[in-house]
Amino acid sequence: xxxxxxxxxxxxxxxxxxxxxxxxxxxxxxxxxxxxxxxxxxxxxxxxxxxxxxxxxxxxxxxxxxxxxxxxxxxxxxxxxxxxxxxxxxxxxxxxxxxxxxxxxxxxxxxxxxxxxxxxxxxxxxxxxxxxxxxxxxxxxxxxxxxxxxxxxxxxxxxxxxxxxxxxxxxxxxxxxxxxxxxxxxxxxxxxxxxxxxxxxxxxxxxxxxxxxxxxxxxxxxxxxxxxxxxxxxxxxxxxxxxxxxxxxxxxxxxxxxxxxxxxxxxxxxxxxxxxxxxxxxxxxxxxxxxxxxxxxxxxxxxxxxxxxxxxxxxxxxxxxxxxxxxxxxxxxxx
Amino acid sequence: xxxxxxxxxxxxxxxxxxxxxxxxxxxxxxxxxxxxxxxxxxxxxxxxxxxxxxxxxxxxxxxxxxxxxxxxxxxxxxxxxxxxxxxxxxxxxxxxxxxxxxxxxxxxxxxxxxxxxxxxxxxxxxxxxxxxxxxxxxxxxxxx
Ligand code: SF4
Numbered sequence: 001x002x003x004x005x006x007x008x009x010x011x012x013x014x015x016x017x018x019x020x021x022x023x024x025x026x027x028x029x030x031x032x033x034x035x036x037x038x039x040x041x042x043x044x045x046x047x048x049x050x051x052x053x054x055x056x057x058x059x060x061x062x063x064x065x066x067x068x069x070x071x072x073x074x075x076x077x078x079x080x081x082x083x084x085x086x087x088x089x090x091x092x093x094x095x096x097x098x099x100x101x102x103x104x105x106x107x108x109x110x111x112x113x114x115x116x117x118x119x120x121x122x123x124x125x126x127x128x129x130x131x132x133x134x135x136x137x138x139x140x141x142x143x144x145x146x147x148x149x150x151x152x153x154x155x156x157x158x159x160x161x162x163x164x165x166x167x168x169x170x171x172x173x174x175x176x177x178x179x180x181x182x183x184x185x186x187x188x189x190x191x192x193x194x195x196x197x198x199x200x201x202x203x204x205x206x207x208x209x210x211x212x213x214x215x216x217x218x219x220x221x222x223x224x225x226x227x228x229x230x231x232x233x234x235x236x237x238x239x240x241x242x243x244x245x246x247x248x249x250x251x252x253x254x255x256x257x258x259x260x261x262x263x264x265x266x267x268x269x270x271x272x273x274x275x276x277x278x279x280x281x282x283x284x285x286x287x288x289x290x291x292x293x294x295x296x297x298x299x300x301x302x303x304x305x306x307x308x309x310x311x312x313x314x315x316x317x318x319x320x321x322x323x324x325x326x327x328x329x330x331x332x333x334x335x
Numbered sequence: 336x337x338x339x340x341x342x343x344x345x346x347x348x349x350x351x352x353x354x355x356x357x358x359x360x361x362x363x364x365x366x367x368x369x370x371x372x373x374x375x376x377x378x379x380x381x382x383x384x385x386x387x388x389x390x391x392x393x394x395x396x397x398x399x400x401x402x403x404x405x406x407x408x409x410x411x412x413x414x415x416x417x418x419x420x421x422x423x424x425x426x427x428x429x430x431x432x433x434x435x436x437x438x439x440x441x442x443x444x445x446x447x448x449x450x451x452x453x454x455x456x457x458x459x460x461x462x463x464x465x466x467x468x469x470x471x472x473x474x475x476x477x478x479x
Binding site: 029033036037038039040041042045048049051052055056057058059133223224225228229230231232233236 | 375381412
């Protein structure tokens with residue numbers, strides 16, 4: 001594979017993905033405001049926030065572990081941006097995911113593991129900032145991370161397992177998933193099972209997006225910004241952008257796993273450029289739907305959980321729901 | 336350009352230095368759907384480290400002197416301070432009380448005063464607009 005392509009492609013991908021993530025956060029804030037009967041900030045508000053944060057002084061507290069405090073925002077942003085390269089974006093195959101017989105560097109399972117890293121960086125930054133609020137926030141982040149892993153893994157692995165029944169290729173490869181969409185493999189029972197898995201994944205998306213009701217790590221009204229309490233200026237800005245990119249990437253993951261359909265054959269658009277544009281727009285629509293359901297809607301409709309409740313929701317409730325989905329998908333194979 | 340970004344994305348930290356809570360309720364009213372300060376990019380944050388504007392209410396009781404100074408120092412530059420309510424401006428109903436060290440501008444530098452007991456939410460939003468004007472003026476002087 002051509003490494004020049006990879007390097008320039010990555011830079012372009014991160015840039016374009018970042019811009020669209022910020023726009024989507026702006027749309028999310030606007031929609032939430034409308035649902036609450038407010039006018040809401042303009043859609044470009046996240047860009048203004050970022051610009052403003054870059055102008056501010058970055059304070060590093062005396063008691064902090066200096067190098068970790070400074071490194072954590074960078075690690076968080078870099079690992080979040082890495083997600084953009086491993087998940088298929090804008091209707092194109094994932095940049096580092098491998099395509100057309102070229103072996104890739106990673107698949108859906110790798111993405112599930114990569115998703116841990118931004119949270120870990122965030123928690124490390126929280127522990128390093130020597131504030132009791134940040135420590136509480138970091139502990140909550142770790143609890144949430146561990147609770148979330150199980151339902152996330154259950155839904156991704158069940159999907160891969162079912163696809164692995166019909167093909168010899170690596171079923172976790174995004175290209176394989178796109179070739180064999182789950183909905184066309186299964187019967188009625190399996191469709192119900194897959195819907196349940198999709199639901200589990202959507203709720204997990206909401207948790208990964210770290211928004212209400214799963215934002216106890218930041219919880220401004222009770223622990224004053226929690227994990228980020230000591231961060232300011234540029235460092236805060238990096239976390240802010242990383243959070244935005246992560247929410248976009250997780251939504252794109254749901255799209256890649258459960259809605260890997262293409263539009264251009266349907267509307268009869270040929271040629272690489274027109275179909276690329278159609279696919280890109282269709283991808284944006286799909287991500288918008290996922291984000292609207294899993295982030296905006298849940299965020300407006302619910303209040304924050306306590307950390308014990310959130311942990312229960314994920315470890316017990318959602319895992320059971322996910323396993324029921326898996327059993328239904330498996331039972332579908334037997335009948 | 337950067338000034339536009341700054342003034343359209345003000346994050347506000349709310350500091351109570353011993354007020355009767357009247358002003359604080361009005362500050363929260365600014366964020367409700369009726370006045371919706373978020374449409375100007377104004378957001379209430381939980382930590383002074385994230386803040387651009389300190390909204391200070393109350394007459395600064397003696398216990399709060401050191402803490403008020405500390406919170407002012409914890410806020411990263413550039414920053415603005417708004418004194419909301421008559422209390423912070425001249426003591427109001429607590430005027431000449433034995434327990435006061437204020438008003439606020441004797442403790443930390445204040446940029447904008449919003450009088451009223453309590454001021455109406457419109458007045459607080461007007462105060463933020465005055466803060467923008469002040470920012471613009473200081474930026475022009477910086478250039479000249
Ligand atoms: S100005 Fe009036 S309403 Fe505001 S804190 Fe003072 S006494 Fe209370």
